[in-house]
Amino acid sequence: MRVVANGIALEVEDSGADGSQSGWPAVLLLMGLGMQLTAWPPAFVRALVSAGFRVVRLDNRDIGLSQDFDHLGRPNLMWQSVKRRLGLRVHAPYSLRDMAQDALGVLDVLGIGRAHVVGVSMGGMIAQRVALAAPVRVLSLTSIMSSSGALDLPGPRADVLRALLTRPADRSEEAAIENTVRFFRLIGSPAFPLDDQTLRDAVRASMKRSFHPAGTLRQMVAVIADLTRAEELARVRTPTLVVHGRDDPLVPYACGVDTARRIAGARLVGVTGMGHDMPPGVIEHILGPLLPHLESARSAA
Known part of the structure; x- marks a missing residue:
């Protein structure tokens, strides 16, 4: 369903939309860079619902079926990256703070006062921003395969960075699919590989739903521009779980x-063999610590 939140149109999926989960604690799922709400594995969503949680997902602004921001133009990613490394101000079309307000706006529209907030990759950064902006509304925080954004942290592996920044000469749909499959292969979990056909089918389905690379570029600059979050995380007092792949x-x-x-009392779970994706084997390793984390925070609340 499409809602207007924080003044913009956002696509939302709510497992409690029919009213059957009235009173259930809500889990807000925030997806990563350029990824749509459909990227959350169905088995992951089902597990949360089976555990008694109302699950809310959204397409972040500029991606999927949510409102695009093409009128803000296409930023120069390389120049903005150089400015970040030099400690200069990065000019982003919008910020992760704006995206956090989008998420809070969705909760407002759905009448949800407090929620568990779970984010992966860029979504984890947005989740951190939600916890900073509205701590009384966050029952728990879970940051998966994400970062504080501190300037001294290591970046992507060299071949991954090249693949991330390279635009193929062939702009056809098939070329885009193959390029995306290759990239997901590079960042995938070495101990939990997806077979080629499953991965290719998932990429094709995603692109048929929506394909908006300019939105991904603007989101990337929003990530680059968020320079103060690392220091601000010391203010977070929300029960926090951090899950990250060791690979x-x-x-x-x-x-x-x-x-x-950086977050007082946060629990870190490192998963050996996990890369930067959520195949079936990885889902089990995330749900293992996540479900008790949610239950503990729910009991405390």
């Missing part, structure tokens, strides 16, 4: 360690 080539494990270190 993540896109957002290295050190980033998860750093995030947990």
Whole structure:
């Protein structure tokens, strides 16, 4: 369903939309860079619902079926990246703070006062921003394969960075699918590989729903521009779980360690063989600590 939240149109999926989960504690799921709400594995969503949680997902602004921001233009990613490394101000079309307000706006529209907030990758950064902006509304925080954004943290593996920044000369749909499959192969979990056909089918289905690379670019600049979050995380008092793959080539494990270190009382779970994706084997390793974390926070509340 499409809702207007924080003044913009956002696509939302709510497992409690029919009223059957009235009174259930809500879990707000925030997806990563350029990824749509459909990227949350169905088995992951089902497990949360089976555990008694109302699950809310959304397409972040500029991606999927949510409102695009093409009128803000296409930023120069390379120049903005250089400015970040030099400590200069990065000019982003919008910020992660704006995206956090989108998420809070969705909760407002759905009449949800407090929620568990779970984010992966960029979604984990947005989740951190939600916890900073509205701590009384966050029952628990879970940051998966994400980062504090501290400037001294390691970046992507060299081949992953090249693949992330390279635009193929062939702009056809099939070329885009193959390029995306190759990238997901690079960042995938070495101990839990997806077979080629499953991965290719998932990418094709995602692109048929929506394909908006300019939105991904603007989101990327919003991530680059968020320079103060690392220091601000010391203010977070929300019960926090940090889950990170020890074999993540896109957002290295050190980033998860750093995030947990900066949040008082945060629990860090490192998963050997996990990269930067959520295949079936990884889902089990995430749900293992996540469900008790949610239950503990619910009991405390």
